[in-house]
Structure formats: C-alpha cells, structure tokens
Amino acid sequence: MKKIYLMLLPFLAAACSSQGGQQTAVQIDAPVNVMTFNVRYDNPNDSLNNWNYRKDRVANAIRFYDADIVGTQEVLHNQMEDLRQRLPGYESIGVGREDGKEVGEYSALWYRKDRFTEKESGWFWLSETPEVVGSKGWDGACERIATWAKLQDRLTGKELFVMNTHLDHVGVAARREGVKLLLDKIQELGGSHPVILTGDFNAEPESNVIRQVTDTTNPEHLTDARTVADLVYGPNWTFHDFGSIPYGHRERIDYIFVKNGLEVLKYGILAETEGDAYLSDHAPVLVSVK
Known part of the structure; x- marks a missing residue:
C-alpha cells in the first residue's frame, strides 16, 4: 500500500499543479469593470432628489456592479467625503476644479485597492493653460478638469491608463479644443498602454465633438x-433629468472610450430606479473590458 501511495504522489502533484494553473489563468483573464457616473452635484433645490437622499444608492450601485474603476463627475467635496466613507475598498484621485484642492466640482477617479496599484496620477485643466489651477478655457462657462492615472493590475502586472473628465455644457470651442487637449494628453501620458477615457461629454454620438474623439483618420x-x-x-440614452425628459428626447452624453487593444465584452446603461427614486439625473454607464 505504501508503494502505491508513493507512485500516486507525482500524479497528484501534477493534478494539483494543473488546477492551480487553471485558477491562475482564470484570474489573469478576469475582466475589468469600468463605470462612468455623473452623480449630480449636491443641489439644495433638488428636493427629494437631493444628494442626501441619493448618496447611499450611488455608493451601493458602484459596489453592487463590482466596478473596479469609476470615473465620477460633478462631485463636490462633501460628496467626495460621503463616498469615501461608503466605499472603503476604493482609493480616489482628484481635486476641486476651482482651486485645485477642495473647491468646485471634482472629476474624480476611483479604483479598487485590492485590484490595482497606483503608479502615477495627476490632473490638468481644459484650457489654453492646462497646468494653471482654476483656469477656464476658450468660451467655456465653467472651469473644466481632467483626472488621470496609471494603474497596475495586481493580477497581471500590466498597466492601464485611465482618464476622466467633464466637458463644458455651453462653449463650442471649449468642447472642440478640450477634446484635442484630451487626445494629446492621452498620447503624451498614456503612450502604448491600454487606454480608458470616461466622462460626461455634453454631446450626442452624432455630434462633431464625439466624431472628433472617434475620427479614425487621427x-x-x-x-x-x-x-x-x-x-x-x-x-441608448444617459441623461434624463431625474426622469423629467420624455423618453424620445433623452440623449446619450456619457461615454467610455477605449484604445490600444482593449476588448469590450459588455456595455450597459443602468437606467434603473428604486421605485420613484433615481440614482442621479444621469444613468451610469458600465463596461467590462479585457
């Protein structure tokens, strides 16, 4: 019996090794879930749609959908603090767009700390002087900012380049020149890394703004x-203004763009409610990439 046991050991070891290899392969192939989410700034005039009533739903949605990376827009500092408390497994990157610290809306990035290691990160303003804190660009109505990071996947060791932004809602030149700056910065900072760009672009898919982003001649x-x-x-829409816009007039203005070899497995617009209660005036977008 002892001899038989000894003879079986190599086979058992091989079987265990094979199973371990399969598990590793599954882990390495694990997709990355990316969300873009305009959470709506904390506006006292929103009545029952005010942030105070939505903050738990927003955090729960991010957790429920297992978002590994989230680009958020319109987040004021108190909202950042609320989300940090409710998303302890996530690290955040970003600053207020007015003073480069805590004043004004953040276009913040969030990532799961158990999935990614932050290698580099930063932000810049969408203006003629992108490094000048609080600078307003071209004909824009507001200061606009972009936040970026290089994240190393703990499962594969590979790096992703992620950027998040919110284009101006008024300035035509601000959107056009903002897109040009974003693409230039992605090329400069992201290089050959797989790229993910999230954001509220305040433009429909057929607009010149989105065509500029996706123009294959560039x-x-x-x-x-x-x-x-x-x-x-x-x-096929993301902005609904807390359900007040008729279905036929709703627009898709929130996007996730990809580059450099990322395969998009799934894409979803999460237009759900809890009864009459909304997550935001925008529906979040979720993609699974590999």
Whole structure:
C-alpha cells in the first residue's frame, strides 16, 4: 500500500499543479469593470432628489456592479467625503476644479485597492493653460478638469491608463479644443498602454465633438465602447433629468472610450430606479473590458 501511495504522489502533484494553473489563468483573464457616473452635484433645490437622499444608492450601485474603476463627475467635496466613507475598498484621485484642492466640482477617479496599484496620477485643466489651477478655457462657462492615472493590475502586472473628465455644457470651442487637449494628453501620458477615457461629454454620438474623439483618420483617436461591445444592454440614452425628459428626447452624453487593444465584452446603461427614486439625473454607464 505504501508503494502505491508513493507512485500516486507525482500524479497528484501534477493534478494539483494543473488546477492551480487553471485558477491562475482564470484570474489573469478576469475582466475589468469600468463605470462612468455623473452623480449630480449636491443641489439644495433638488428636493427629494437631493444628494442626501441619493448618496447611499450611488455608493451601493458602484459596489453592487463590482466596478473596479469609476470615473465620477460633478462631485463636490462633501460628496467626495460621503463616498469615501461608503466605499472603503476604493482609493480616489482628484481635486476641486476651482482651486485645485477642495473647491468646485471634482472629476474624480476611483479604483479598487485590492485590484490595482497606483503608479502615477495627476490632473490638468481644459484650457489654453492646462497646468494653471482654476483656469477656464476658450468660451467655456465653467472651469473644466481632467483626472488621470496609471494603474497596475495586481493580477497581471500590466498597466492601464485611465482618464476622466467633464466637458463644458455651453462653449463650442471649449468642447472642440478640450477634446484635442484630451487626445494629446492621452498620447503624451498614456503612450502604448491600454487606454480608458470616461466622462460626461455634453454631446450626442452624432455630434462633431464625439466624431472628433472617434475620427479614425487621427492616429490619436479612441473608440466608443458601445460600438464594439460583444453585448449591449439598456437604453441608448444617459441623461434624463431625474426622469423629467420624455423618453424620445433623452440623449446619450456619457461615454467610455477605449484604445490600444482593449476588448469590450459588455456595455450597459443602468437606467434603473428604486421605485420613484433615481440614482442621479444621469444613468451610469458600465463596461467590462479585457
């Protein structure tokens, strides 16, 4: 019996090794879930849609959908603090767009600390002087900011370049020049890394703004994740103004763009409610990439 046991040991070791290899392969192949989410700034005039009533729903949605990376827009400092308390497994990157510290809206990035290591990060303003704190660009109505990070996947050791922003809602030149600056900065900072760009672009897919982002004649172009996803779920709109806009007039103005070899497995617009209660005046967008 002892001899038989000794003879079996190599086979058992091989079997265990094979199973371990399969588990590692599954982990290495694990997709990355990316969300873009305009959470709506904390506006006292929003009545029952005010942030105080929504903050738990917003945090729970991020956690429920297992978002590994989240680009958020319109986040004021008190909202950042609320989300940090409710998302202890996430690290945040970003500053207020007015003073480069805590004043004004953040276009903050969030990432799961158990999945990624932050290698580099930063931010710049969408203006003629992107390094000048609080600078307003071109014909823009507001200061606009972009936040970026190089994140190393703990499972694969590979790095992703992620950027998040919110384009101006008024300035035509501000959106056009803002896109050009974003693409230039992605090329400069991201290089050959797989790239993810999230944000509220205040423009529909057929607009000149989005065509500028996805123009294949420009070597710096990106791809709208929805157009290349293996599976698409949900409506074709993201902005609903807490349900007040009729369905036929709602617009898709929130995007996730990809570049440099990322495969988009799933794309969804999460237009759900809890009864009459909304997550935000925008529906978040979620993609799964590999």
